[in-house]
Amino acid sequence: MSRSFAALLVVACSGKPTDDVHFDGVDTGTESDTDTDTDTDADTAVVDTAPPPDTGVPVEAACTRLGEWDYNGDGRPDEVFFSGYDALDATLWFYDDSNGDGANEDTWDYVNDPEGNHVSGEHHTDAVPPSIPAVNESFTTVWDGSGNATHEEWDWNRDGVVDLAYDYLYDGYGHLVTETADLRNDGSIEVTWTLTWTPAGELLSVVGIDEVTGLVNYTETYTYSPPNGDVVEDIDADGDAVVDEHYETRFDASGNTVYQLGDTDADGLPNWEYDTFTYDANGNLLSEAGYFIDSGYGVIPETWEWTYDALDRSIGVTRTLEVPGLGVLVYTEEITWSC
Secondary structure, three states: OOEOHHHHHHHHOOOOOOOOOOOOOOEOOOHHHOOOOOOOOOOOOOOOOOOOHHHOOOOOOOEEEEEEEEOOOOOOOOEEEEEEEOOOOOEEEEEEEOOOOOOOOEEEEEEEOOOOOEEEEEEEEOOOOOOOOOEEEEEEEEEOOOOOEEEEEEEOOOOOOOOEEEEEEEOOOOOEEEEEEEOOOOOOOOEEEEEEEOOOOOEEEEEEEEOOOOEEEEEEEEEEEOOOOEEEEEEEOOOOOOOOEEEEEEEOOOOOEEEEEEEOOOOOOOOEEEEEEEEOOOOOEEEEEEEEEEOOOEEEEEEEEEEEOOOOOEEEEEEEEEEOOOEEEEEEEEEEEOO
16 A cells, blocks of 8 residues: 555646655555544534535535544544535545644645646644644645646645746656656756656656765556566665665456555565555455554554445444453544535
């Protein structure tokens, strides 16, 4: 379940809306990273098609998704995710009430073009806990006629001054081939990433160059195996020609994932492995099972299960963990759609 640069490229090169096209380091998290904050209980939120009033965002959504996580098994939401979408299913806003108290600690608000691409957005977080600095940032993105992001600017403090900028170049097939980063917005390029692809459109490599030193400072390589396109991903995160992270994904003949492994320090011992996947007749993922390694509790077996409505939208999630010393923990999400 690697979510490295390649995961962003799937969206960036498809022309679909994305919150974060640029490379911003490697997130090796898995679905097991779900927040399990259980500090506060709250009454069930009411579904509406407008964003919560404390945001002041005058954007009406064509559809909303309300996800309420219960981490205590008491039937009351401990964390609430609320998203609004336009008629093209592009996200208009996303809010996270991380402790179920009715206030949003993390908010994203977007302005979309007629094709559903995010042309600008704002991101705010509270300092929760106080040791984590609050965030107040914004971005703008320019898109070409093919739905590819070509330029992006970020204002970290929303003071009207651009703090960094990214530029993207594509080949004739719409594959991202070069990304450059002006990290100080002074007109100079500090980092360049170059991507290569197979004739079939599979990502082969990502190479990052520190333009100040001229040295390679990051590399991703991908190896594919027939007949189903199983992929091995190796990451050299610091340019020393030594693999720092290793990931494996296998597929069945229908293209469904049937196995995933992550070795986030490339020591030969997986940090997580999921080897049991089930799907329904429509290709919806019904369950996956495996384990991950926790630094405090050791090996934690884990199972995820999903339910869907007639439109193949997820309406329920159950996560079950077997934690040494704590027993079986069950977290559930109830999802309500307004459309």
